[in-house]
Amino acid sequence: MGAIVHRPGRDFGFGLLALAVLGLVAPWIGLYPVFVMKALCFAMFACAFNLLLGFTGLLSFGHAAFFATAGYAAGHAIKVWGWPMEAGLGFAVLCSGLLGLAIGALAIRRQGIYFAMVTLALAQMVFFVFLQAKFTGGEDGLQGIPRGRLLGALDLADDLNLYYAVLAIFLACLALCYRIVHSPYGQVLKAIRENEPRALSLGYRVDRYKLLAFVLSASLAGLAGGCKALVVGFETLTDAAWQMSGEVVLMTLVGGVGTLFGPVIGAFAIVGLQDQLADRVGSWVQVILGLTFIVCVLGFRRGIAGEVAAWRERRRATSR
Amino acid sequence: MASPSDDIILETRALTRAFKGFVAVSEVNLRVRRGHIHALIGPNGAGKTTMFNLLTKFLIPTSGQIFYEGTDITRERPAEVARRGIIRSFQISAVFPHLSVRENVRIGLQRRLGTSFHFWRSERSLECLDEQADELLDAVGLLEFAGETTVNLPYGRKRALEIATTLALDPALMLLDEPTQGMGHEDVSRVTELIRRVSKNRTVLMVEHNMGVVAGLCDAITVLQRGQVLSEGSYETVAADQRVIEAYMGSTETTLAGAHG
Numbered sequence: 001m002g003a004i005v006h007r008p009g010r011d012f013g014f015g016l017l018a019l020a021v022l023g024l025v026a027p028w029i030g031l032y033p034v035f036v037m038k039a040l041c042f043a044m045f046a047c048a049f050n051l052l053l054g055f056t057g058l059l060s061f062g063h064a065a066f067f068a069t070a071g072y073a074a075g076h077a078i079k080v081w082g083w084p085m086e087a088g089l090g091f092a093v094l095c096s097g098l099l100g101l102a103i104g105a106l107a108i109r110r111q112g113i114y115f116a117m118v119t120l121a122l123a124q125m126v127f128f129v130f131l132q133a134k135f136t137g138g139e140d141g142l143q144g145i146p147r148g149r150l151l152g153a154l155d156l157a158d159d160l161n162l163y164y165a166v167l168a169i170f171l172a173c174l175a176l177c178y179r180i181v182h183s184p185y186g187q188v189l190k191a192i193r194e195n196e197p198r199a200l201s202l203g204y205r206v207d208r209y210k211l212l213a214f215v216l217s218a219s220l221a222g223l224a225g226g227c228k229a230l231v232v233g234f235e236t237l238t239d240a241a242w243q244m245s246g247e248v249v250l251m252t253l254v255g256g257v258g259t260l261f262g263p264v265i266g267a268f269a270i271v272g273l274q275d276q277l278a279d280r281v282g283s284w285v286q287v288i289l290g291l292t293f294i295v296c297v298l299g300f301r302r303g304i305a306g307e308v309a310a311w312r313e314r315r316r317a318t319s320r
Numbered sequence: 321m322a323s324p325s326d327d328i329i330l331e332t333r334a335l336t337r338a339f340k341g342f343v344a345v346s347e348v349n350l351r352v353r354r355g356h357i358h359a360l361i362g363p364n365g366a367g368k369t370t371m372f373n374l375l376t377k378f379l380i381p382t383s384g385q386i387f388y389e390g391t392d393i394t395r396e397r398p399a400e401v402a403r404r405g406i407i408r409s410f411q412i413s414a415v416f417p418h419l420s421v422r423e424n425v426r427i428g429l430q431r432r433l434g435t436s437f438h439f440w441r442s443e444r445s446l447e448c449l450d451e452q453a454d455e456l457l458d459a460v461g462l463l464e465f466a467g468e469t470t471v472n473l474p475y476g477r478k479r480a481l482e483i484a485t486t487l488a489l490d491p492a493l494m495l496l497d498e499p500t501q502g503m504g505h506e507d508v509s510r511v512t513e514l515i516r517r518v519s520k521n522r523t524v525l526m527v528e529h530n531m532g533v534v535a536g537l538c539d540a541i542t543v544l545q546r547g548q549v550l551s552e553g554s555y556e557t558v559a560a561d562q563r564v565i566e567a568y569m570g571s572t573e574t575t576l577a578g579a580h581g
């Protein structure tokens with residue numbers, strides 16, 4: 001013991017720094033900023049989802065609802081009401097957080113597969129509301145969302161300006177996830193995941209802790225959805241469909257459930273795969289994603305980041 | 321002011337629980353005196369664990385009432401009952417396996433800081449509890465394992481850790497479901513000693529199969545059989561009760577001591 005104490009804080013700090021450096025140079029090494037921005041938004045979405053699946057042990061199959069709600073909320077506030085972009089994003093987070101509170105309150109009492117089914121059913125209801133509602137533009141979607149200016153000064157219509165803004169939001173989101181996981185609250189969450197009856201018998205009102213996790217996860221998914229709407233300039237029903245809920249599960253699984261960086265890796269892998277394959281194989285993309293999913297579930301359950309962590313753990317164990 | 325019932329910390333009235341027609345606990349009137357170590361014994365399947373689940377609200381009674389400190393707690397939820405000071409352990413060791421041994425105890429201590437929902441605070445803020453956690457670990461002989469991941473502990477030590485975590489909440493009433501089950505001789509006497517020590521300012525209700533432990537430790541005994549109270553009283557009273565002897569051994573020849581290993 002003693003000398004080889006494992007410090008998660010230091011590891012995370014290095015990881016975050018590496019991502020920041022990578023992110024800063026990415027546009028200068030030939031990566032298309034809009035592509036990276038989109039991937040960063042999905043990375044935030046996956047991190048938010050992982051807060052629930054990986055760190056609380058709840059499988060939501062309705063996270064598309066929060067992603068899309070935020071997209072419409074941000075789009076509507078900025079385009080129709082003419083709000084500044086920061087206020088629009090804040091409003092988006094608030095809306096998805098409140099929706100999270102409502103859906104979470106209804107779903108949290110259910111266990112396992114029933115929880116997933118309730119979240120799916122409620123998210124489908126949200127989908128149909130968006131399909132019918134006026135403000136979403138129905139099948140056409142909400143088009144032409146202006147990006148506005150950061151703090152009223154920096155013109156975000158410039159891809160590179162928006163890129164650095166999104167990168168900063170992404171890094172902050174990741175840091176917040178770390179803080180949540182490694183907080184007094186995170187400790188209780190871990191205890192609940194490990195042994196729920198025991199946590200209950202020690203006097204923890206387990207449902208309230210889970211509900212807070214659900215709301216936090218929904219809010220961060222909202223931050224991701226709001227940013228994505230800004231980046232692409234429109235919001236459509238695609239984001240609210242159940243396939244989107246499935247994609248975020250896939251990203252998280254491929255990257256590594258319950259690891260902080262896994263969802264980021266997974267999101268880049270899936271968004272990259274879709275981007276590369278879309279022109280070449282058309283709708284076969286779905287089949288390939290499906291196969292990836294099967295390989296993950298059968299072959300390497302820990303995901304990319306999980307396998308790397310396990311390998312490092314083994315090395316640490318042998319070097320003792 | 322002192323009425324006789326002031327001394328009763330926990331009381332059940334005609335407590336009953338049926339599972340799809342099968343009555344696991346039937347019309348049980350249990351009275352636990354403040355400050356006592358009270359044993360709940362009985363053959364396998366007698367309904368002891370079901371009683372614990374009812375008392376801690378993990379199960380809802382089919383009928384009957386539960387009073388704690390004179391208050392009817394029949395309708396309360398598990399976390400509320402725990403907050404009143406009734407903390408249980410489980411028959412199958414209940415620890416948090418991938419938390420360190422110290423963190424396990426800290427989970428018990430943490431609630432009273434009032435920061436358990438603070439997701440923006442560093443977990444370092446919990447380090448102020450380490451000293452107290454270590455004292456509790458020392459009391460159960462686990463201090464040297466404080467940094468170990470709990471899953472790596474041998475069974476007996478996990479049970480000791482469970483008691484330390486329970487003690488962290490400083491419960492007024494401690495419910496222990498077979499605390500010595502699956503332990504070697506040495507561990508049994510250590511845990512017995514521990515229970516005696518920690519029962520100073522509190523009440524203990526424990527399920528225990530080891531009659532040696534019961535005889536040396538407990539002030540009162542309730543014997544359950546097929547969900548019903550068969551006999552109650554001091555060890556001498558119960559051990560001499562023909563019905564108890566029959567229930568345990570299926571014969572009247574043997575004495576209770578040593579029954580049920």
Ligand SMILES: Nc1ncnc2c1ncn2[C@@H]1O[C@H](COP(=O)(O)OP(=O)(O)OP(=O)(O)O)[C@@H](O)[C@H]1O
Nearest residue numbers: 339342344362363364365366367368369370371411
């Ligand atoms: N959830 C349940 N559903 C159906 N039957 C149950 C349930 N829980 C307990 N029982 C039944 O109730 C009876 C009493 O079980 P209980 O676990 O309370 O016994 P016990 O006295 O703790 O026994 P042991 O000494 O083996 O721990 C058993 O016959 C058991 O099968």
Ligand SMILES: [Mg+2]
Nearest residue numbers: 368369370411
């Ligand atoms: Mg039992």
